[in-house]
Amino acid sequence: MHTLIHACQALAREDRALPFALYSAVHAQHLRNVTIAKPLLVVVLSGSKALGYAEPLTCRAGDFALLANNATLSVRNLPEAGDYLALLIEFEFADFAPPTPHQPAPALPSVPSQSSPAPRYVHGTVEPLLHTALLQFVQWSACAPAALWPLRRQELLQLLAVSGYPAVSQLCLPPSLSQRVYAVLGAEPRQTPDAATLAAQLAMSEATLRRRLSAEGTNLQTLKDNAKLSRALHLLQTGFAPIGQIAEQCGYHSQSRFTEKFKQHFGLTPTALRRTRLRETG
Numbered sequence: 001m002h003t004l005i006h007a008c009q010a011l012a013r014e015d016r017a018l019p020f021a022l023y024s025a026v027h028a029q030h031l032r033n034v035t036i037a038k039p040l041l042v043v044v045l046s047g048s049k050a051l052g053y054a055e056p057l058t059c060r061a062g063d064f065a066l067l068a069n070n071a072t073l074s075v076r077n078l079p080e081a082g083d084y085l086a087l088l089i090e091f092e093f094a095d096f097a098p099p100t101p102h103q104p105a106p107a108l109p110s111v112p113s114q115s116s117p118a119p120r121y122v123h124g125t126v127e128p129l130l131h132t133a134l135l136q137f138v139q140w141s142a143c144a145p146a147a148l149w150p151l152r153r154q155e156l157l158q159l160l161a162v163s164g165y166p167a168v169s170q171l172c173l174p175p176s177l178s179q180r181v182y183a184v185l186g187a188e189p190r191q192t193p194d195a196a197t198l199a200a201q202l203a204m205s206e207a208t209l210r211r212r213l214s215a216e217g218t219n220l221q222t223l224k225d226n227a228k229l230s231r232a233l234h235l236l237q238t239g240f241a242p243i244g245q246i247a248e249q250c251g252y253h254s255q256s257r258f259t260e261k262f263k264q265h266f267g268l269t270p271t272a273l274r275r276t277r278l279r280e281t282g
């Protein structure tokens with residue numbers, strides 16, 4: 001895994017958009033209410049990760065987990081004999097779609113329909129072939145245009161499907177209305193549209209939007225808050241920008257208000273989370 005770790009770290013230090021993220025910690029992180037808005041591949045490079053499903057899932061160094069969307073989880077990132085490091089690759093819903101004449105990649109193998117619910121994740125060990133594919137994915141990111149990112153994500157899904165994990169085709173759940181709203185809000189958390197604008201984007205009336213969100217057990221303000229805070233969490237996990245700057249980037253005019261909302265949602269303050277990524281000196 002050392003080659004993959006070095007490749008991830010080298011690119012993560014550069015100020016550029018990438019089709020992956022590298023999360024790290026030197027002290028244990030305990031987070032609640034972490035939203036999995038899109039299918040997410042987590043590869044634990046060192047340390048371990050515990051995910052709070054009904055039956056908890058633990059991923060140790062050298063494990064991967066492909067998580068289905070539409071989940072909110074408690075998460076523990078635990079350094080063990082070194083730092084905690086994880087490679088994260090978020091998939092788009094279109095990555096699971098059947099091929100078209102313009103994208104002739106083979107379709108994901110189908111899984112026979114069963115009465116049991118769709119799986120919440122696929123968990124396994126990073127075997128040599130997957131390790132090589134992940135390394136190529138990361139290294140290729142240094143030069144490939146963003147327009148080609150979907151093709152390489154689809155290649156990873158194909159590889160998992162033919163490597164004994166055919167259930168990957170079931171991990172992209174149809175997005176609910178709240179997920180669609182969340183995706184729009186998360187695209188630019190600093191400037192969130194009002195209800196009327198959002199309803200127009202989704203081709204429905206404002207009253208219908210509010211009614212359908214209520215039926216799903218949420219509301220527009222909650223989704224706005226979650227989108228802002230999820231973006232803030234990502235920025236805190238991947239960089240060291242001042243917390244006030246992160247608050248502003250996520251649409252908060254007051255750092256104290258941002259800190260209050262962040263702690264209320266995730267269970268710790270941004271400063272406390274930042275400390276888990278800093279080595280003690282002196």
